Amino acid sequence: MQDKLVIAGHEFDSRFILGSGKFDLTLIKAAVEHAGAQIITLALRRVNSFHGNILEHIPEGVTLLPNTSGARNAEEAVKIALLAREAGCGEFIKIEVIRDSKYLLPDNYETAKACEMLANKGFIPMPYMYPELYAARDMVNAGAAAIMPLASPIGSNRGLATKEFIRILIEEIDLPIIVDAGIGRPSQACEAMEMGADAVMANTAIATAGSIVQMAQAFKNAINAGRTAYLAGLGRVLDKADASSPLTGFINDGGTK
Protein backbone atom coordinates (compact mmCIF):
# COMPACT_ATOMS: atom_id res chain seq x y z
CA MET A 1 0.00 0.00 0.00
CA GLN A 2 1.25 3.46 -0.84
CA ASP A 3 1.32 5.62 2.26
CA LYS A 4 3.05 8.87 1.42
CA LEU A 5 3.40 12.10 3.30
CA VAL A 6 2.37 14.73 0.77
CA ILE A 7 3.31 18.38 1.32
CA ALA A 8 2.25 20.79 -1.41
CA GLY A 9 2.34 17.97 -3.97
CA HIS A 10 5.77 16.71 -2.90
CA GLU A 11 5.73 13.07 -1.77
CA PHE A 12 7.82 11.57 1.02
CA ASP A 13 8.01 7.98 2.24
CA SER A 14 9.43 9.00 5.61
CA ARG A 15 7.29 10.66 8.26
CA PHE A 16 10.23 11.64 10.42
CA ILE A 17 11.62 15.15 9.92
CA LEU A 18 15.02 15.57 11.53
CA GLY A 19 16.30 18.83 12.97
CA SER A 20 20.03 19.41 12.50
CA GLY A 21 20.76 21.61 15.53
CA LYS A 22 23.14 20.69 18.36
CA PHE A 23 24.86 17.97 16.31
CA ASP A 24 28.54 17.44 15.76
CA LEU A 25 28.55 17.94 11.98
CA THR A 26 30.34 14.66 11.42
CA LEU A 27 27.39 12.76 12.94
CA ILE A 28 24.66 14.32 10.82
CA LYS A 29 24.97 11.95 7.89
CA ALA A 30 24.65 8.87 10.09
CA ALA A 31 21.71 10.44 11.96
CA VAL A 32 19.86 11.16 8.73
CA GLU A 33 20.50 7.68 7.39
CA HIS A 34 19.48 5.83 10.54
CA ALA A 35 16.43 8.07 10.94
CA GLY A 36 15.48 7.36 7.36
CA ALA A 37 14.70 11.09 7.19
CA GLN A 38 13.98 12.68 3.81
CA ILE A 39 13.55 16.20 5.19
CA ILE A 40 16.05 18.01 7.42
CA THR A 41 15.71 21.45 8.94
CA LEU A 42 18.47 24.05 8.92
CA ALA A 43 18.93 27.56 10.27
CA LEU A 44 20.47 30.62 8.63
CA ARG A 45 23.19 32.61 10.32
CA ARG A 46 26.20 34.71 9.53
CA VAL A 47 28.91 32.40 8.20
CA ASN A 48 32.40 32.74 9.54
CA SER A 49 35.45 31.02 8.19
CA PHE A 50 35.71 28.72 11.22
CA HIS A 51 32.24 27.23 10.66
CA GLY A 52 32.14 23.91 8.90
CA ASN A 53 29.73 23.62 5.99
CA ILE A 54 26.72 21.62 7.12
CA LEU A 55 25.54 21.13 3.54
CA GLU A 56 28.53 18.87 2.91
CA HIS A 57 27.28 16.50 5.62
CA ILE A 58 23.70 16.10 4.40
CA PRO A 59 23.18 13.11 2.09
CA GLU A 60 22.11 13.78 -1.51
CA GLY A 61 18.41 13.81 -2.18
CA VAL A 62 17.35 14.97 1.30
CA THR A 63 14.96 17.92 1.13
CA LEU A 64 16.25 20.98 2.98
CA LEU A 65 13.74 22.78 5.17
CA PRO A 66 15.29 26.05 6.35
CA ASN A 67 13.69 27.71 9.33
CA THR A 68 13.24 31.39 10.05
CA SER A 69 14.61 31.18 13.59
CA GLY A 70 15.78 34.53 14.83
CA ALA A 71 12.72 36.26 13.35
CA ARG A 72 10.66 38.30 15.85
CA ASN A 73 7.96 39.37 13.41
CA ALA A 74 6.53 38.48 10.01
CA GLU A 75 8.76 40.88 8.10
CA GLU A 76 11.93 39.41 9.58
CA ALA A 77 10.68 35.90 8.78
CA VAL A 78 10.14 36.91 5.17
CA LYS A 79 13.64 38.36 4.95
CA ILE A 80 15.19 35.17 6.31
CA ALA A 81 13.12 33.06 3.90
CA LEU A 82 14.31 35.17 0.96
CA LEU A 83 17.92 34.73 2.13
CA ALA A 84 17.39 30.97 2.39
CA ARG A 85 16.10 30.87 -1.16
CA GLU A 86 19.01 33.00 -2.36
CA ALA A 87 21.41 30.60 -0.63
CA GLY A 88 20.01 27.77 -2.70
CA CYS A 89 17.48 26.18 -0.39
CA GLY A 90 14.42 26.01 -2.62
CA GLU A 91 10.85 26.85 -1.68
CA PHE A 92 10.18 24.94 1.53
CA ILE A 93 10.29 27.16 4.62
CA LYS A 94 9.55 26.40 8.24
CA ILE A 95 8.17 29.63 9.63
CA GLU A 96 9.31 30.31 13.15
CA VAL A 97 8.47 33.67 14.72
CA ILE A 98 9.42 33.89 18.36
CA ARG A 99 9.47 36.85 20.73
CA ASP A 100 9.73 34.95 23.98
CA SER A 101 13.24 33.86 24.89
CA LYS A 102 12.37 31.83 27.98
CA TYR A 103 9.90 29.33 26.55
CA LEU A 104 10.50 30.00 22.84
CA LEU A 105 6.76 29.95 22.17
CA PRO A 106 5.76 30.99 18.67
CA ASP A 107 3.75 34.14 17.95
CA ASN A 108 0.76 32.70 16.07
CA TYR A 109 -0.45 36.08 14.78
CA GLU A 110 2.87 37.09 13.21
CA THR A 111 3.33 33.52 11.98
CA ALA A 112 0.01 33.62 10.10
CA LYS A 113 0.99 36.96 8.57
CA ALA A 114 4.35 35.54 7.47
CA CYS A 115 2.53 32.55 5.96
CA GLU A 116 0.49 34.77 3.71
CA MET A 117 3.44 36.93 2.68
CA LEU A 118 5.59 33.91 1.87
CA ALA A 119 2.85 31.98 0.06
CA ASN A 120 2.43 35.05 -2.14
CA LYS A 121 6.14 34.91 -2.94
CA GLY A 122 5.93 31.30 -4.09
CA PHE A 123 7.21 29.61 -0.94
CA ILE A 124 5.83 26.42 0.62
CA PRO A 125 5.13 27.69 4.16
CA MET A 126 5.22 25.23 7.04
CA PRO A 127 4.38 27.24 10.16
CA TYR A 128 5.65 26.19 13.59
CA MET A 129 2.76 27.21 15.84
CA TYR A 130 1.08 26.95 19.21
CA PRO A 131 -1.74 24.43 18.71
CA GLU A 132 -4.78 26.65 18.60
CA LEU A 133 -7.59 25.93 16.16
CA TYR A 134 -8.39 29.46 14.97
CA ALA A 135 -4.73 30.28 14.39
CA ALA A 136 -4.31 27.03 12.45
CA ARG A 137 -7.32 27.93 10.29
CA ASP A 138 -5.85 31.38 9.68
CA MET A 139 -2.62 29.74 8.55
CA VAL A 140 -4.52 27.38 6.24
CA ASN A 141 -6.30 30.36 4.71
CA ALA A 142 -2.97 32.19 4.44
CA GLY A 143 -1.53 29.44 2.25
CA ALA A 144 0.25 27.10 4.67
CA ALA A 145 1.26 23.73 3.21
CA ALA A 146 1.37 21.95 6.58
CA ILE A 147 0.80 22.89 10.20
CA MET A 148 3.54 22.24 12.76
CA PRO A 149 2.08 22.43 16.28
CA LEU A 150 4.44 22.27 19.23
CA ALA A 151 4.25 19.37 21.68
CA SER A 152 6.12 21.23 24.41
CA PRO A 153 8.79 23.95 24.50
CA ILE A 154 11.63 23.63 21.99
CA GLY A 155 14.49 21.47 23.18
CA SER A 156 12.74 20.54 26.44
CA ASN A 157 12.20 16.82 25.70
CA ARG A 158 8.99 17.11 27.77
CA GLY A 159 6.76 15.31 25.31
CA LEU A 160 3.14 15.77 24.26
CA ALA A 161 2.08 18.47 26.74
CA THR A 162 -0.40 19.88 24.20
CA LYS A 163 -1.79 16.51 23.19
CA GLU A 164 -5.52 17.30 23.40
CA PHE A 165 -5.13 20.45 21.32
CA ILE A 166 -3.05 18.73 18.68
CA ARG A 167 -5.83 16.12 18.53
CA ILE A 168 -8.28 18.89 17.66
CA LEU A 169 -6.02 20.13 14.85
CA ILE A 170 -5.73 16.58 13.49
CA GLU A 171 -9.53 16.33 13.44
CA GLU A 172 -10.30 19.76 12.05
CA ILE A 173 -7.43 20.73 9.72
CA ASP A 174 -7.13 19.10 6.31
CA LEU A 175 -3.41 19.84 5.87
CA PRO A 176 -0.64 17.55 7.15
CA ILE A 177 -0.12 17.99 10.89
CA ILE A 178 3.54 17.63 11.81
CA VAL A 179 4.14 17.51 15.55
CA ASP A 180 7.20 19.62 16.20
CA ALA A 181 9.23 20.61 19.26
CA GLY A 182 9.55 19.00 22.64
CA ILE A 183 9.18 15.36 21.62
CA GLY A 184 11.74 13.70 23.85
CA ARG A 185 11.20 9.95 23.50
CA PRO A 186 10.32 7.50 20.77
CA SER A 187 7.19 6.50 22.72
CA GLN A 188 5.95 10.11 22.54
CA ALA A 189 6.57 10.23 18.79
CA CYS A 190 4.71 6.93 18.49
CA GLU A 191 1.77 8.29 20.48
CA ALA A 192 1.54 11.37 18.25
CA MET A 193 1.45 9.13 15.19
CA GLU A 194 -1.14 6.79 16.75
CA MET A 195 -3.34 9.86 17.22
CA GLY A 196 -3.19 10.50 13.50
CA ALA A 197 -0.43 13.08 13.19
CA ASP A 198 1.00 12.96 9.67
CA ALA A 199 4.64 13.28 10.74
CA VAL A 200 6.88 14.09 13.68
CA MET A 201 9.83 16.40 13.80
CA ALA A 202 12.56 15.88 16.39
CA ASN A 203 16.02 17.23 16.98
CA THR A 204 17.15 17.58 20.59
CA ALA A 205 15.92 14.11 21.55
CA ILE A 206 18.34 12.60 19.06
CA ALA A 207 21.16 15.13 19.33
CA THR A 208 21.37 14.75 23.13
CA ALA A 209 20.93 10.96 23.26
CA GLY A 210 23.66 8.64 24.45
CA SER A 211 23.91 7.11 20.99
CA ILE A 212 22.69 9.38 18.21
CA VAL A 213 22.56 6.59 15.68
CA GLN A 214 20.57 4.22 17.89
CA MET A 215 18.14 6.95 18.94
CA ALA A 216 17.61 8.02 15.32
CA GLN A 217 16.71 4.44 14.53
CA ALA A 218 14.48 4.12 17.60
CA PHE A 219 12.52 7.20 16.52
CA LYS A 220 12.19 5.87 12.99
CA ASN A 221 10.81 2.58 14.30
CA ALA A 222 8.46 4.32 16.75
CA ILE A 223 7.09 6.64 14.08
CA ASN A 224 6.53 3.73 11.72
CA ALA A 225 4.84 1.74 14.50
CA GLY A 226 2.56 4.65 15.40
CA ARG A 227 1.63 5.24 11.78
CA THR A 228 0.84 1.57 11.21
CA ALA A 229 -1.26 1.49 14.38
CA TYR A 230 -3.18 4.55 13.25
CA LEU A 231 -3.86 3.02 9.84
CA ALA A 232 -4.88 -0.26 11.50
CA GLY A 233 -7.34 1.50 13.80
CA LEU A 234 -6.76 1.16 17.54
CA GLY A 235 -8.73 -1.40 19.52
CA ARG A 236 -11.54 -0.18 21.75
CA VAL A 237 -11.16 0.88 25.38
CA LEU A 238 -13.52 -0.43 28.09
CA ASP A 239 -13.97 0.36 31.78
CA LYS A 240 -14.33 -3.29 32.78
CA ALA A 241 -12.66 -6.52 31.78
CA ASP A 242 -13.65 -8.38 28.64
CA ALA A 243 -12.18 -11.87 28.75
CA SER A 244 -9.95 -12.74 25.86
CA SER A 245 -10.36 -16.48 26.45
CA PRO A 246 -13.74 -18.20 25.93
CA LEU A 247 -16.12 -18.15 28.93
CA THR A 248 -17.66 -21.50 27.93
CA GLY A 249 -16.35 -25.06 27.78
CA PHE A 250 -14.40 -24.88 31.01
CA ILE A 251 -12.63 -28.13 31.83
CA ASN A 252 -14.13 -30.17 34.63
CA ASP A 253 -11.20 -31.64 36.56
CA GLY A 254 -13.48 -34.01 38.53
CA GLY A 255 -13.06 -32.19 41.83
CA THR A 256 -16.72 -31.22 42.28
CA LYS A 257 -18.46 -34.67 42.52
Place this chain on the structure above:
Amino acid sequence: MAVINGEKDNAHNGISVLEYLSKQGKKPSQVAVMINGDILPKDKYAGTVIEENSEVEIIGFVGGG
Protein backbone atom coordinates in the same frame (compact mmCIF):
# COMPACT_ATOMS: atom_id res chain seq x y z
CA MET B 1 35.43 51.36 7.24
CA ALA B 2 33.41 48.42 5.91
CA VAL B 3 31.63 46.15 8.38
CA ILE B 4 31.46 42.47 7.40
CA ASN B 5 29.29 40.20 9.54
CA GLY B 6 29.41 42.72 12.33
CA GLU B 7 33.21 43.08 12.36
CA LYS B 8 35.01 46.21 11.22
CA ASP B 9 37.05 45.29 8.20
CA ASN B 10 39.69 47.36 6.44
CA ALA B 11 41.34 44.59 4.53
CA HIS B 12 38.79 44.06 1.79
CA ASN B 13 37.85 47.52 0.60
CA GLY B 14 37.80 47.65 -3.17
CA ILE B 15 37.46 43.94 -3.87
CA SER B 16 34.32 42.38 -5.27
CA VAL B 17 31.92 40.27 -3.25
CA LEU B 18 32.87 37.31 -5.45
CA GLU B 19 36.57 37.75 -4.66
CA TYR B 20 35.81 38.13 -0.97
CA LEU B 21 33.83 34.87 -0.93
CA SER B 22 36.61 33.10 -2.78
CA LYS B 23 39.20 34.31 -0.20
CA GLN B 24 36.94 32.99 2.57
CA GLY B 25 36.52 29.64 0.85
CA LYS B 26 32.75 30.08 0.51
CA LYS B 27 30.86 28.78 -2.49
CA PRO B 28 28.66 31.54 -3.93
CA SER B 29 25.93 28.96 -4.58
CA GLN B 30 25.69 28.17 -0.84
CA VAL B 31 25.50 31.65 0.67
CA ALA B 32 23.31 34.72 0.52
CA VAL B 33 24.77 38.20 0.69
CA MET B 34 23.20 41.38 1.99
CA ILE B 35 24.72 44.78 1.35
CA ASN B 36 23.39 47.66 3.40
CA GLY B 37 20.30 45.64 4.26
CA ASP B 38 19.41 44.57 0.73
CA ILE B 39 19.81 41.05 -0.65
CA LEU B 40 22.39 41.03 -3.42
CA PRO B 41 21.41 38.79 -6.37
CA LYS B 42 24.08 36.22 -7.27
CA ASP B 43 24.64 37.64 -10.72
CA LYS B 44 25.84 40.86 -9.09
CA TYR B 45 28.55 39.29 -6.85
CA ALA B 46 31.28 39.84 -9.44
CA GLY B 47 30.34 43.42 -10.19
CA THR B 48 29.68 44.63 -6.64
CA VAL B 49 32.64 46.06 -4.78
CA ILE B 50 32.98 46.26 -1.00
CA GLU B 51 33.27 49.95 -0.32
CA GLU B 52 34.45 52.12 2.54
CA ASN B 53 31.03 52.27 4.20
CA SER B 54 29.54 48.96 3.08
CA GLU B 55 27.71 46.86 5.63
CA VAL B 56 28.04 43.34 4.39
CA GLU B 57 26.32 40.23 5.73
CA ILE B 58 27.36 36.81 4.48
CA ILE B 59 24.65 34.32 5.41
CA GLY B 60 24.74 30.55 5.18
CA PHE B 61 23.24 27.42 6.63
CA VAL B 62 23.99 26.06 10.08
CA GLY B 63 22.41 23.33 12.15
CA GLY B 64 18.96 24.23 13.46
CA GLY B 65 15.65 22.70 14.39
